[in-house]
Amino acid sequence: MDEEIRTSVSSSEEDTAIVRGFQTGNRVAFEKLVLKHKDRLFNLCYWFLGDYQEANDAAQDTFIKVFRSLKKFRFESAFSTWLYRIAVNTCKNRLKSSDHRQRRDMVRIDNPGASEGTNPSAEIGDDSRTPAAELEKKERWMLIREAIDSLPTEQRTVVALRDIEGLSYDEIVNITGFNLGTVKSRLARARLELRKKLQGMI
Amino acid sequence: MECGKIRELLSEYIDDILDDPKKALVEDHLSTCRVCKEELASLRAVVNELSSLESVEAPRDFLEKLHERMESRVTFAKVMRMLFVPMRIKIPLEFATAAAVAILILALWHTHQPEKQIGDMPKSSKPVGIAKRTEMAREFKPALEEATVPPSEKEQGAIRLALLIKPEPAGTAHAPSPVEEPTPVPEERAKGTQGKAIRMASSERARPAEGTAPITEKKAEELREEDRPKGFPMREGPVSKDEALLSIPSLKETLANVKDLVVLEGGKVVSLEYEKQTGRPESINIEIPAKHYHAFCEELKRLAVLQVPPPTISERDQEVVYIRIRFISSE
Numbered sequence: 342m343d344e345e346i347r348t349s350v351s352s353s354e355e356d357t358a359i360v361r362g363f364q365t366g367n368r369v370a371f372e373k374l375v376l377k378h379k380d381r382l383f384n385l386c387y388w389f390l391g392d393y394q395e396a397n398d399a400a401q402d403t404f405i406k407v408f409r410s411l412k413k414f415r416f417e418s419a420f421s422t423w424l425y426r427i428a429v430n431t432c433k434n435r436l437k438s439s440d441h442r443q444r445r446d447m448v449r450i451d452n453p454g455a456s457e458g459t460n461p462s463a464e465i466g467d468d469s470r471t472p473a474a475e476l477e478k479k480e481r482w483m484l485i486r487e488a489i490d491s492l493p494t495e496q497r498t499v500v501a502l503r504d505i506e507g508l509s510y511d512e513i514v515n516i517t518g519f520n521l522g523t524v525k526s527r528l529a530r531a532r533l534e535l536r537k538k539l540q541g542m543i
Numbered sequence: 544m545e546c547g548k549i550r551e552l553l554s555e556y557i558d559d560i561l562d563d564p565k566k567a568l569v570e571d572h573l574s575t576c577r578v579c580k581e582e583l584a585s586l587r588a589v590v591n592e593l594s595s596l597e598s599v600e601a602p603r604d605f606l607e608k609l610h611e612r613m614e615s616r617v618t619f620a621k622v623m624r625m626l627f628v629p630m631r632i633k634i635p636l637e638f639a640t641a642a643a644v645a646i647l648i649l650a651l652w653h654t655h656q657p658e659k660q661i662g663d664m665p666k667s668s669k670p671v672g673i674a675k676r677t678e679m680a681r682e683f684k685p686a687l688e689e690a691t692v693p694p695s696e697k698e699q700g701a702i703r704l705a706l707l708i709k710p711e712p713a714g715t716a717h718a719p720s721p722v723e724e725p726t727p728v729p730e731e732r733a734k735g736t737q738g739k740a741i742r743m744a745s746s747e748r749a750r751p752a753e754g755t756a757p758i759t760e761k762k763a764e765e766l767r768e769e770d771r772p773k774g775f776p777m778r779e780g781p782v783s784k785d786e787a788l789l790s791i792p793s794l795k796e797t798l799a800n801v802k803d804l805v806v807l808e809g810g811k812v813v814s815l816e817y818e819k820q821t822g823r824p825e826s827i828n829i830e831i832p833a834k835h836y837h838a839f840c841e842e843l844k845r846l847a848v849l850q851v852p853p854p855t856i857s858e859r860d861q862e863v864v865y866i867r868i869r870f871i872s873s874e
Contacts, residue, residue, distance in 0.1 A: 372606060375609065379606070380600045384599045504590055510558070525555055525560075536586060539592070
């Protein structure tokens with residue numbers, strides 16, 4: 342736990358330094374931020390939206406918004422908190438759009454899209470697995486994906502932030518704007534719901 | 544504590560965020576309740592399953608694509624701003640004034656253009672100076688035509704006469720002749736002699752064709768036999784209208800007669816006015832000693848066809864009489 346805190350603190354300090362560099366004219370600083378946070382952000386967007394391409398678009402949109410506002414960032418919160426806040430709002434807006442509703446039935450884990458991206462199923466597999474094991478893994482993945490996708494937006498948010506991204510309750514409060522009691526209750530309900538849907542698997 | 548209330552705290556217990564008293568209560572219950580213990584286990588399995596999910600990484604070209612999108616957005620935003628966002632540019636007052644003046648000048652220039660166009664008439668009926676007056680005279684045939692050209696001081700008080708002339712065939716062009724200097728006439732010439740001389744000169748020049756004597760019905764009545772020039776065909780009795788029209792002299796004849804008469808009466812030709820289009824003499828301005836005005840008019844009646852009788856004047860009022868004689872086609 343102490344190790345995690347120390348890592349988090351150092352990571353936060355590093356972000357501060359990079360952001361200050363950007364604010365004083367270092368344009369390369371933004372690229373450093375992107376390279377540092379893109380994977381975690383992408384992962385969050387993926388589990389939030391349930392689609393690889395949509396996750397890519399949402400992550401790109403998030404960084405574009407960050408770039409536009411980075412000069413005015415006042416360090417009232419950690420940079421990562423601010424980054425996730427933008428990402429969650431971006432994903433929520435996408436969930437409301439009709440495009441997402443049409444694509445929800447087209448979730449594929451073996452065809453991430455046209456861009457040169459990582460196939461999530463390839464990530465979870467390795468050469469040593471047997472085909473049967475590979476298939477089982479893919480099926481579990483799909484079940485979890487569908488289970489999360491079926492949750493209400495607010496429950497999905499807290500599950501993705503807490504159980505998938507591993508953020509603390511305080512960070513979730515800062516990112517979502519929910520009070521602590523709301524975060525706890527929504528998370529509890531989300532976990533119970535997922536247990537019901539994944540009962541045969543777990 | 545009841546199982547229901549314990550289960551509500553299991554999620555927080557899994558995350559280890561319960562305060563110590565609540566934590567102790569839960570642990571105490573779990574030690575004695577197998578159902579809640581199983582509940583906790585299943586819940587913990589879900590959380591473990593989620594936390595162990597393989598991370599989905601961003602595409603390898605994520606940064607490159609991000610740059611492309613940012614550049615295209617900048618261009619799009621610029622274009623949209625240019626098109627829809629009003630410019631807030633401070634324009635120097637001098638530049639704004641100069642632009643306003645230029646626009647005003649342009650507007651005035653355009654306003655004048657239609658006026659010119661309205662004034663531009665087709666060539667065939669284009670009233671260019673004198674030609675315009677001639678065309679108007681032909682169309683409306685006023686008894687006494689008013690001059691459209693601003694008259695000189697002398698001409699302002701001029702007597703205006705109009706002589707009918709034979710209509711000329713189309714395409715007849717006249718070369719404008721210079722204004723003739725009046726030939727000084729000896730004062731000792733008698734009025735009667737002058738009249739005879741004129742008649743003889745007129746008859747020699749005019750020589751009307753047989754049957755086309757340049758006299759009107761009225762003239763025939765006025766003409767006395769002894770004054771009739773030789774060779775000048777005379778008709779006895781009244782003349783018909785058709786015959787009268789046929790007897791109208793041509794422009795050339797009329798002009799020559801008038802010039803000669805002016806000289807004989809001691810006057811002078813001041814100017815000749817020509818139609819710009821055809822070059823045809825349109826009018827002649829002359830100066831006649833007032834005392835010879837009546838004689839001049841009498842002779843003029845014999846030589847040409849006046850549209851209306853000339854006005855009488857009082858010789859005492861003026862020394863010289865200015866007359867403007869217009870030549871009007873009889874068609």
